[in-house]
Amino acid sequence: MFGRSRGDARADYTAFAREAQQRLFRQAYLLAGDRAGAEDLVQSTLTAMYVAWPRIDDPAPYAHRTLLNEFLRTKRRRDTERELLMLDDGAAPEHDPARELTVLDALAALPERMRAVVVLRYWEDLSVERTADLLGTSTGTVKSTASRGLERLRNLLGEGFEGHTAAAGPGVKTHREELA
């Protein structure tokens, strides 16, 4: 960014934002559990990046960190609202048993912090240590939360889910670290 004109830098931002928004939306949807929440997360992330753009060296990881931080920051607001209104733990509304439960539905049914751990570990494919660092918690907590999250998903999705052998979609990495 050093030495470049402001116009060049802003053109870089525009190109980055348009290219990254779909990728960010996928992560945001996994975290937020619904389209409106996901769009809000992506927009607030890209807005924050516009303001900070001259200081950003590596936009891609910065974007993902910012999105996660924005999710956790707004989580605190949602937690406060729930406490005031004495609502549940942030899980999605009861699933209609007449409709087959999707993975996204099941994920949305997890408490938000557990959902974040599952997304970072199994979607973003981050290590336990990196996940703990991003969430400001211990590696032990990440391991136990991830384990409980997978267990909940397994229970929600049923035994038949594990029998699926379909490959991951195009562009989806399958290499990952072993569960520590």
Add this chain to the structure above:
Amino acid sequence: MSFDENLRGRMARELDTLGGVDVADAAQAAGKRKVRRRRAGAGVAALATAGLVAGGVLVVTGGDQGGQDTQVASSTTGTRSGEASDPKAADPGKRLAS
């Protein structure tokens, strides 16, 4: 295939069904507004600081008595702590610039 490997694949396929999102332009517009507000706020702060500094300079130099020894004021009113905030109290011999 293990549960978690399968999980990632299912997530990807279901996310593929969601369609696109187009918030980049709105985010850029919101970012521009934030930057403008910050610059406006910084400008107001700068003006306020300049006003304080100018007031302090007037007290220190005594206006048109620039050649005389000056006493550094401990505040913009030229008063030491504990004294009344009468500009003339800092140094009764000095006159404020008119």
